[in-house]
Structures are given as C-alpha cells and as structure tokens.
Amino acid sequence: MGSYSIGEALNLLMKQSGWKSKVTEVRLRDEWEQIAGKAVSKYTRNLILDGGTLIIYTDVAPLKQELLLAKEQLKATINEYFGERIVSDIHVR
Known part of the structure; x- marks a missing residue:
C-alpha cells in the first residue's frame, strides 16, 4: 500500500463513496459567479x-442563446477552473 497525502x-474516499460528483456540483454552484x-x-x-453533463437553467432567452454559442469555451473554462475534466457536455434549458 502506497502512502497518500491527506488531500x-x-x-x-470521495471517489470510491460516490460523493465526489455531488461535492463537485455543490462547488460548481457556489463558485458559478467566479466561473461564468x-x-x-x-x-x-x-x-x-x-x-x-452540465444542465444550466435560465429563463432569459438571449442568455440561453449566448450559452449555447459559447458552450465549448464555457466547458473549457469550467474544466480548467477545476483542474480536471468534470464537464463533457452542456445543455441549456
């Protein structure tokens, strides 16, 4: 067994328990203003x-269109922000 840092x-532990995706989602919501x-x-x-798959909900039609046009850039920005690939696709509703 190798040695691990606390992090x-x-x-x-989070990956094996299935918590990582929920923790990532909460963090994404909390830091959305900084990201987007x-x-x-x-x-x-x-x-x-x-x-x-990131599903973004908005009631503003021009914003929906803007997000759809910029989804590749937004995907790259989010993944860079987290330092790993957490978003592979974006849907706007």
Whole structure:
C-alpha cells in the first residue's frame, strides 16, 4: 500500500463513496459567479451536474442563446477552473 497525502486520501474516499460528483456540483454552484461571470450567474436559475453533463437553467432567452454559442469555451473554462475534466457536455434549458 502506497502512502497518500491527506488531500489524496480524501479525494480517493470521495471517489470510491460516490460523493465526489455531488461535492463537485455543490462547488460548481457556489463558485458559478467566479466561473461564468456576474451577469450569467445573476440570470442562472439552477445548475445540475449529471455524469459529466452540465444542465444550466435560465429563463432569459438571449442568455440561453449566448450559452449555447459559447458552450465549448464555457466547458473549457469550467474544466480548467477545476483542474480536471468534470464537464463533457452542456445543455441549456
């Protein structure tokens, strides 16, 4: 058995227990304004991260269109922010 830092051990525990995806989703919601910007955050109703698919809920039609057009960039920004690939696709509703 190899030695792990506390951070590595916690990460491994979260992965094995299935908590990592929920913790990541909560963190994404909490830090959404920093990731997507104040305007996008203000008009985002909800975020759900489901198996690598980020579902963004908004009632603002122009924002939906903007998010759809910029989804590749947003995906890259989110993955860079987290330092790993957590989002593979984005749906806007």
